Amino acid sequence: MRYFLDVAYDGTRFHGWQVQPNALTVQEVLDDCLRKVYRLEEVETIGSGRTDTGVHARQQWVHVDLPQVLNTEEIKYKLNRILPPDIAIQTVCGVGPEAHTRFDAVSRTYKYHITLEKNPFLVHQAYYLSRTPDVSLLNEAAQVLLELEDFTTFSKVKGDTKHYRCTIMHAQWQQEEGQLVFTIKANRFLRGMVRLVVGTLLDVGKGKLTVAQFREAIEKQDRSLASGAAPAQGLYLHRVEYPEQYFAVQQVLFEKVAAEEATKEKE
Structure with missing residues (x-):
């Protein structure tokens, strides 16, 4: 059974x-x-x-x-x-x-938690940032994810996937009680994709990349254009539907x- x-x-x-x-x-x-x-x-x-x-x-x-x-x-x-x-x-x-x-799953949702205050009780549950990134820029860049389909840029080089297409249904940053939380929902994700997406989005929020450059990095399907992966401890598989x-x-x-x-x- x-x-x-x-x-x-x-x-x-x-x-x-x-x-x-x-x-x-x-x-x-x-x-x-x-x-x-x-x-x-x-x-x-x-x-x-x-x-x-x-x-x-x-x-x-x-x-x-x-x-x-x-x-x-x-x-x-x-x-x-x-x-x-x-x-x-x-x-x-x-x-x-x-x-x-x-x-049989039709979608998966991940959440990434960033704490904006140093908290010894969140060392393994959230990524600590000492400076708050620009949330409006983070969300502007996140909307780009909804418009594109091929995410080769955010895939691991040694992955065994047959293709790099994903349909992203939701991508948004929200501030919640001293934390910054990123929610992303898609029909499928590439191995290591969410942490690479978060790491690259944070570079936009820190002013290291423009929204246009973020879009260009995805459209060029070039792994070298992704920023470093965000640390593991902030990431949660939140829901499978x-x-x-x-x-x-x-x-x-x-x-x-x-x-x-x-x-x-x-x-």
């Missing part, structure tokens, strides 16, 4: 989401807990997207196949009992066998498969 898990985590001590050799990752810890709770030799979780070292997630949807029909609240309870304090299961949903957290009524439809499919499994057991 397939389940979607809504996972939140503080990425400070992890080398990103995805399992990799000789480094602690969120996926590795979650998989290990699933194996222990359900006494499985092998388990494979699939996330709705990757997050890099030090990046956080307020919502990372993950799907996993478990051997039987289970109470979703019980899954949540059992996993949260043994997961470390910096990883939490927020919701568990039963879904159909073909549901896929990554391929699916088609309208997606979870209602998946619940019906889940119940259908569960009923079929129950019939087989009786036979």
